[in-house]
Amino acid sequence: MDRDDRVETLSEAECLHLLRTVPIGRVVYTEHALPAVLPVAFEVAPDDRLILGLRAGSSLSRALDGTVAAFQADLLDPVSRSGWSVLVHGRAEVVRDEAEYRRLLRSGPQPWIGGGQQRMFVRITPELVSGRRLLTAGQTLHRA
Amino acid sequence: MDRDDRVETLSEAECLHLLRTVPIGRVVYTEHALPAVLPVAFEVAPDDRLILGLRAGSSLSRALDGTVAAFQADLLDPVSRSGWSVLVHGRAEVVRDEAEYRRLLRSGPQPWIGGGQQRMFVRITPELVSGRRLLTAGQTLHRA
Numbered sequence: 667m668d669r670d671d672r673v674e675t676l677s678e679a680e681c682l683h684l685l686r687t688v689p690i691g692r693v694v695y696t697e698h699a700l701p702a703v704l705p706v707a708f709e710v711a712p713d714d715r716l717i718l719g720l721r722a723g724s725s726l727s728r729a730l731d732g733t734v735a736a737f738q739a740d741l742l743d744p745v746s747r748s749g750w751s752v753l754v755h756g757r758a759e760v761v762r763d764e765a766e767y768r769r770l771l772r773s774g775p776q777p778w779i780g781g782g783q784q785r786m787f788v789r790i791t792p793e794l795v796s797g798r799r800l801l802t803a804g805q806t807l808h809r810a
Numbered sequence: 811m812d813r814d815d816r817v818e819t820l821s822e823a824e825c826l827h828l829l830r831t832v833p834i835g836r837v838v839y840t841e842h843a844l845p846a847v848l849p850v851a852f853e854v855a856p857d858d859r860l861i862l863g864l865r866a867g868s869s870l871s872r873a874l875d876g877t878v879a880a881f882q883a884d885l886l887d888p889v890s891r892s893g894w895s896v897l898v899h900g901r902a903e904v905v906r907d908e909a910e911y912r913r914l915l916r917s918g919p920q921p922w923i924g925g926g927q928q929r930m931f932v933r934i935t936p937e938l939v940s941g942r943r944l945l946t947a948g949q950t951l952h953r954a
Contacts, residue, residue, distance in 0.1 A: 672923050689888045694838055694845045700938070701838045701845055703882035705895050738847035744833045747922055751849050778891055779816050779944050794844070800923050 676797035681752040684741070684797065686710045690778065691739030693718065695729045702729075707775040708737070715791050716754060717761075719775030722784035730758040730788050737790055742800075752797035754790065761787040820941035825896040828885070828941065830854045834922065835883030837862065839873045846873075851919040852881070859935050860898060861905075863919030866928035874902040874932050881934055886944075896941035898934065905931040 676684070685691070686709075693706050704726055707719045716737060720727050735758040742749035761767050770787045777785055820828070829835070830853075837850050848870055851863045860881060864871050879902040886893035905911050914931045921929055 690886055692836065692847065692882065692884075694847060700878075700899055701880040703836065703838060703847070703880060703895075703897055705884055705886055705893075734844075736845040736847060738836065740836075740849055742834055742849055742922075747920075749849075751847075753847055755844055776891075778886075 672801045674799040674801060676750065676752070676799055678795040680799075681754075681795045681797040682710060682714055682792075684750055685716070685739055685752055685754075688739050688741055689775070691716075691737055693726070693730065694736040694738065695726065695733070697725075697729060705778060707778045708739075709775045711789075715789050716756070717770060717774055718758075718788040718790065719770075719777045720786050720788060721777050721779065722786045724786075727760055727786055727788055731760045733758055734793075735790055748800050750797060750799045752795070754792045755794040756790045756792040758788050758790045761789050816945045818943040818945060820894065820896070820943055822939040824943075825898075825939045825941040826854060826858050826936075828894050829860070829883055829896055829898075832883050832885055833919070835860075835881055837870070837874065838880040838882065839870065839877070841869075841873060847882075849922060851922045852883075853919045855933075859933050860900070861914060861918055862902075862932040862934065863914075863921045864930050864932060865921050865923065866930045868930075871904055871930055871932055875904045877902055878937075879934055892944050894941060894943045896939070898936045899938040900934045900936040902932050902934045905933050 689707055690705055691708050692703050694701055694703050709717050711717055737754045740751035774787055834849050835852050836847050838845055838847050853861050855861055881898045884895035918931055
């Protein structure tokens with residue numbers, strides 16, 4: 667259909683692959699009963715769960731812990747109007763396991779802000795993963 | 811305070827100024843009872859209202875029309891870990907006024923996808939505007 671000629675729906679595997687190529691995404695949470703969006707450093711673990719790197723004691727970690735969160739990342743080129751956007755929904759929880767925490771301190775994502783301060787990590791277990799690739803005019807869709 | 815030494819809270823005027831420097835933001839809306847996030851081309855009008863450029867008939871415009879929406883934009887440098895992020899909450903409505911619509915067709919934002927197809931515009935009237943600037947280590951805060 668003409669209206670879809672520049673949008674390609676991505677598979678979950680493609681989404682997770684693309685998420686691994688960028689260091690920062692945006693987490694959506696509720697603050698004062700309103701949706702809030704904040705950029706956050708993250709990584710996709712080998713088991714496909716997202717690990718967000720935060721400062722210890724941030725209000726964001728309190729807002730996220732135990733909730734179903736939305737997490738979005740994209741890579742967009744405003745000139746060619748191409749790129750991709752991926753959205754993940756899943757349960758968020760602060761990493762409390764001591765061994766896991768120590769491992770993440772060594773190799774996990776550095777918080778975007780507060781470098782050098784005490785860190786914490788929030789894990790998001792993906793339940794819904796969706797994404798789309800936006801193609802420039804003249805590009806064709808590659809479907810397996 | 812140490813924990814805030816790299817985060818500067820922005821005034822509403824600064825937020826609106828920064829929003830005028832980027833062509834794309836992310837709108838947060840509700841889809842299937844879950845928060846969804848989608849990149850969208852936008853402009854800040856002289857009256858400080860946001861104008862989003864969309865394809866006609868998009869499900870996004872239907873989801874936004876008449877709701878209180880959240881809109882986020884940022885400019886982030888992963889290498890220096892500096893940049894800014896701005897969040898706007900406000901009522902969203904499809905532009906239905908014929909004269910306004912025709913004016914936006916001439917000079918309003920081009921939709922990110924579906925160029926050349928029929929266009930529509932959603933206007934967000936800011937009610938809450940908040941933002942933060944993230945400074946690289948060594949930068950100092952400039953406060954008036």
